[in-house]
Amino acid sequence: MRHMRSGLWARWTAAAVAALTLAGCGLGGAEDSGPPGPAATGGQVTGKVSLQTWALKPKFTAYMEGVIAGFEKKYPGTQVEWLDQPGEGYSEKVLSQSAGGTLPDVVNLPPDFALPLVRQNLLLDIGASDPAASRDYVKGGLDAYRFPGRQGTFGYPWYLNTDVNYWNGELLTAYGLDPRKPPASLDQLVAAARTVKARSGGRTYLMSRKPNLMDLANAGVPIMSPDGRTFTFNTPEAAAVLDTYRAAFKEGLLPKDVLTETYAGNTKLFSSGTAAWTTAGANYITSLAVDNPTLAPKVVPSAPMGTPPLYVQGLSVPKTTRNPAAALALARWVTNAENQAAFAHETSIFPSTTASGTDPFFSRSDGSNAGDAKVLAFRSLSSARVLEPVQANDAIKTLVNQQIALAVSGRTGSKEALDTAAARANRLLED
Structure with missing residues (x-):
């Protein structure tokens, strides 16, 4: 399972990572874990910004288009170009883009794909650019993008799963x-x-x-x-x-x-x-x-x-972005509690925001064995960590x-x- 899809989730242990701690304060809306503003990035959230995802079309086209429309509405003057790459050969595509200096402003990278870019000093440290991230995302999800011998956090955790x-x-x-x-x-x-x-x-x-x-x-x-x-x-x-x-x-x-x-x-x-x-x-x-x-x-x-093992996908922002304020804001928007919860209703993933901790969709079973399994998985995320580097x-x-x-x-x-x-x-x- 090179990435988390069965329809979206397959057993993708190469990108498997990190522990997390779920803190619950109720599911927030888009405003509750909203994107960073100019204070976090030193710039105004406006202009063109590109987003690259991994094999979401066509099944999740309507979902992603809705997320993008919401971002452009929240930030008048922004325009998002959505690029979706096929599942096969994605890591090679990313390496080719990095070598050619053509990485989009926001890139869907599991940690193992992010690592070679981090080694080349190509990704923004979102911990430094957006200090509030440490509060708004579960610890283990962030830990997935912290690498031994490197200072920084090089991605926003997007969606999670476990066994x-x-x-x-x-x-x-x-x-x-x-x-x-x-x-x-x-x-x-x-x-x-x-x-x-x-x-x-x-x-x-x-x-x-x-x-x-x-x-x-x-x-x-x-x-x-x-x-x-x-x-x-x-x-x-x-x-x-x-x-x-x-x-x-x-x-x-x-x-x-x-x-x-x-x-x-x-x-x-x-x-x-x-x-x-x-x-x-x-x-x-x-x-x-x-x-x-x-x-x-x-x-x-x-x-x-x-x-429990933790499997994670995330969004990273390359240092080559010409619009860091909008790029960080977009990565934040896609990964906020409301948008992740909506994604989870369409496929079998769990959100990575602390605000999702008590969302009843994840924390309460409907009494079926399938519902029990979902709750067990969600609860076990609190002790999950990297089992395979x-x-x-x-x-x-x-x-x-x-x-x-x-x-x-x-x-x-x-x-x-x-x-x-x-x-x-x-x-x-x-x-």
Whole structure:
């Protein structure tokens, strides 16, 4: 999931980041978390300003046009040019624009796309340009745009999501487990998986995925050094996590093909009834109702085990903008509480403003399991944080996952696999 869309949300861990703290003061309107005025930017909000988004057309064209019309009405004399880039190749497009000096005034950048621009000193520090941002946006969303070794905050958080646990309540009950008191730790998960295997005759799995960097982070393992220059996940604690999975795999508690490149994935196994647990975004039950309407009512959601991951999209302002006052104002407007709440009504995202903390649309369930999942996800955002650093690009994650697979399979020792993965990942960082 390169960015947060299922229609808009897919599992986009490359842009996954940061913790947040939700403070509730009621949902405000556009005026409540309005854009910064001349005092914040030293200029008048007027003139032409361009906004680039990522794959919002055509599904969200009407929404974005309404947001833009509202901005132009609030600030007479402004004119917004909306540019929407296709989903495929977006990161390459942004790098090409930055190299050519043609970045729009406001650019939709997840943190991993923002990082190379920050390294080139191309993005405004919105913390310095707009000090009120620290009050109006959740801390973790802002932390997503703060990078080790760099002073500043280089984007406004736009929309957020996280993962929830989903359990097949019917299967757990059949195997003597209480779906309302599901496992809350890795050790409990292994114990429950052992019960499921024994009572199902090996027909059903509870555990159905191999570990990754996020699992190591959830165990308290520091994935990187504080300066963001070195991977440090090759610790005894990380090796212990892999040892636990290796023992579970040897015991037959995970599917035999879980370590292969052709593995279907735990969500697919869950949907088919072969696995009794999966993790997914807050709207998973709604989509499952389309794929497997018989299973969807039997699903019981629960809060994530350990620290929830946070996935975020944001808007950054390049230093090359010729209209910083209008650019900052526009980024603020698009990401204010009212506009984010309206966006959330159209797709499965959560807002990043502190004013959204007690909005009943997010904080109250309608009594359905899908409604419960949404509330669980929203509440868990208060403790969510970065579990996979943005420096861990696709190439690095691929080699790490390969070494983890070797360790879980028993073909190499856990510490040895982690040492190899860290050394190779650090070489890639130097390239």
